[in-house]
Amino acid sequence: MVSGKNINSFHGKRNSWPTEEYISRNTLTLFDCYDSAAPPEQAWRRRLNSHANLLTEFTITFREAVKMVRLGIRLWSYVREEATHGRKAPIDPFTRESCKPSASQGVPLGGMGSGSISRGFRGEFRQWKIVPGTCEPSPIMANQFSIFISRDGGNKKYASVLAPGQHEGLGKVDSHGISSWGWNLNGQHSTYHALFPRAWTIYDGEPDPELKISCRQISPFIPHNYRDSSLPTAVFVYTLANTGRERAKVSLLFTWANSVGGLSHLTGDHVNEPFTGEDGVSGILLHHKQVIKT
Numbered sequence: 001m002v003s004g005k006n007i008n009s010f011h012g013k014r015n016s017w018p019t020e021e022y023i024s025r026n027t028l029t030l031f032d033c034y035d036s037a038a039p040p041e042q043a044w045r046r047r048l049n050s051h052a053n054l055l056t057e058f059t060i061t062f063r064e065a066v067k068m069v070r071l072g073i074r075l076w077s078y079v080r081e082e083a084t085h086g087r088k089a090p091i092d093p094f095t096r097e098s099c100k101p102s103a104s105q106g107v108p109l110g111g112m113g114s115g116s117i118s119r120g121f122r123g124e125f126r127q128w129k130i131v132p133g134t135c136e137p138s139p140i141m142a143n144q145f146s147i148f149i150s151r152d153g154g155n156k157k158y159a160s161v162l163a164p165g166q167h168e169g170l171g172k173v174d175s176h177g178i179s180s181w182g183w184n185l186n187g188q189h190s191t192y193h194a195l196f197p198r199a200w201t202i203y204d205g206e207p208d209p210e211l212k213i214s215c216r217q218i219s220p221f222i223p224h225n226y227r228d229s230s231l232p233t234a235v236f237v238y239t240l241a242n243t244g245r246e247r248a249k250v251s252l253l254f255t256w257a258n259s260v261g262g263l264s265h266l267t268g269d270h271v272n273e274p275f276t277g278e279d280g281v282s283g284i285l286l287h288h289k290q291v292i293k294t
Contacts, residue, residue, distance in 0.1 A: 039193035049187030114232035121192035123163030128261025136261030197221035210244030
């Protein structure tokens with residue numbers, strides 16, 4: 001269990017903040033001209049250069065424990081019965097979970113009951129729940145959006161991963177050179193806005209002071225339509241507004257490791273296959289050979 005006692009300094013006392021405190025009025029006006037590119041008035045907001053406090057566990061008193069003895073016995077019996085059938089109980093307070101809630105999480109990706117990947121407000125993909133009964137909390141830092149910008153004449157060029165540098169996932173053994181990527185984003189003028197099942201990341205002049213970027217994240221959540229709401233999919237829609245006098249040539253790059261979380265991308269025998277659909281849509285199919293632990 002977790003408590004919100006120590007996170008008031010990070011969350012504040014208000015449920016939402018005026019959008020203007022995070023995004024300039026000019027940028028909001030620009031994105032209002034595009035369909036859903038501007039974040040809503042009511043949302044959970046963070047600056048990308050913020051650092052979330054860890055949530056702390058709380059305990060119960062002896063009197064509360066005595067009152068919960070009967071419930072504890074019933075839960076223990078239920079957990080053991082599920083284990084004898086080779087199943088993991090969905091409610092198991094006796095096992096410490098590796099994926100704990102944290103104040104760094106954002107809106108998860110994926111439909112209902114189809115597994116999910118959480119995306120932190122700083123842009124990292126974490127909390128992998130693809131394989132039933134397992135959770136991989138650590139982010140895979142190769143999974144990123146990056147941007148490359150050049151202005152007419154070539155005098156101004158910008159390149160950066162669209163996530164702040166000095167990230168907790170950098171510098172680890174499995175990063176394999178990722179630390180040398182262009183982690184040039186400060187995050188001071190970039191903000192995250194969450195309103196389930198959507199989320200917006202607004203780059204208000206980062207890394208190019210004259211380019212405004214809106215990234216809209218959408219997962220299927222359709223009332224009275226459980227089939228489409230269960231699709232294991234998510235969509236990212238980018239909107240760019242050039243406020244400078246010079247034309248800008250912009251390239252967006254999306255990198256993704258063939259992984260289901262943890263170090264599974266290093267197990268080998270995975271295959272990536274390009275495809276082009278009948279409607280002209282092209283992409284990459286990731287064939288992942290899962291290692292079954294026995």
